[in-house]
Amino acid sequence: MVQQNTPQSQQQAQFPPGVEIITVGGTGEVGRNMTAVRVDDDVFIFDMGLHMPNYIKFTDEDVSDLSKLNVDALRKAGAIPNDNSITHWRKHVKAIFLGHGHLDHIGAVPFISNNYHAPIIGSPYTIAVLKTMLRDEKIQLKNKLETLSPNGTRKITKNVTAEFVHVTHSIPQSVLVALHTKYGVILYATDFKFDNNPVLGKPPHYECLKRLGDQGVLITMVDALYVTRPGKMPSEVVAREMLRDAMLGVDNRGKALVITTFSSHIARLKSVLEFGKQTKRKILFMGRSLAKYALAAEEIDLFNFTKQGVEILKYGNQVRRKFREIMKRGKDKFLLVVTGHQGEPKSMLSKMVDRKFDFHFDSDDHVIFSSSVIPVEPNISYRKTIEQHLQHDGVRLYTDIHCSGHAAREDIREFFKLTRPRHMIPTHAEPNKVDSCIQLWKEMGQPPKNAHVLKAGQRLKVA
Ligand SMILES: [Zn+2]
Ligand SMILES: [Zn+2]
Structure with missing residues (x-):
């Protein structure tokens, strides 16, 4: 039964026994993911993410110091989850789990995790990314940062054990979080893809999902972002072959070769590196966010770009100097991997187009967008503008x-089919996709009353 959430007095220590879920953010919308689950008197949080378009709008004026941002204003702008909806649970939170290192899942940690006296638990790569972010912004958290390996389990309280289920996604070491409780398994399943031929890491741990199904999944939240797309999502090897063709299947000798992709997509960057070596060009990663994710991978020995000859340039002065060298030695001696796949105005690619460096594009230079346009404003218009300038x-x-x-x-x-959940909440999707996910649930013969449409801040009692 879905109820509007009405905060109770903070003094109240006892709750009725059972499982209750509050979708703080990220349901019926894409971004600011955060869900809280109460199991008897203990509360567990999944993710604390940013709503990227709202966040970018909010920080449009140059923000040099994250710690100076006003948290209430961020909440009001819808840039971070409005965790006022779980104020009455605040003192009962036992752990904050992070499923993977994308900003729509971890980006709000610096702003609100201090409200909770609980450790933050993520896979080694997720925690490495978070630490890099905190170090860059000089932010200190009160929370302990703990790692749990994909497929690892940890007892969190007397009655609840957490398990990280390895899955594939566009960032390394993504996991689904399963809470084993006396009421059954509570499964937080966002974001994931079933890629049987990943370019980095192993395929999803299907046996584990099946085992959870055997143990009895009480409720799952499920990534419904592409539920309206028929079939299976193509494997990362498909993207890899497209990239091979774009980099090696055409004649780009004597010309600039520039690639932009998601900075956190380490598997894609690995493919860029492999084909880049075949071009005999010196490979450069340019831009702060590329440095952040690549160096986090190196820190935990997940993948080492530097050892394979990549030069990572993080700071403005390094980059400026390098562009001068590029123009002097010849653009065709380098492969430039840069930030800016959505055409963001402050990114490296936009600055190159705007001639903010001693660099200019010439006719027949090559630019590869190894990304799709995230279909929201302002991305659509930014990308249109930058493509027009390049053309x-x-x-x-x-x-x-x-x-x-x-x-x-x-x-x-x-x-x-694998997890056979009794209840289901579609998440990470706008209302039309939520409806489509419920349609799929019904198609599979599941009881319609066990599919729950929740908006941000609503709650649901399941046991
Ligand atoms: Zn996401
Ligand atoms: Zn993600």
């Missing part, structure tokens, strides 16, 4: 060299 300079464009990291309809059906 005006005569640059050859390669776009949509990409496969998504999210499950499509048949993957989600497979997920339901």
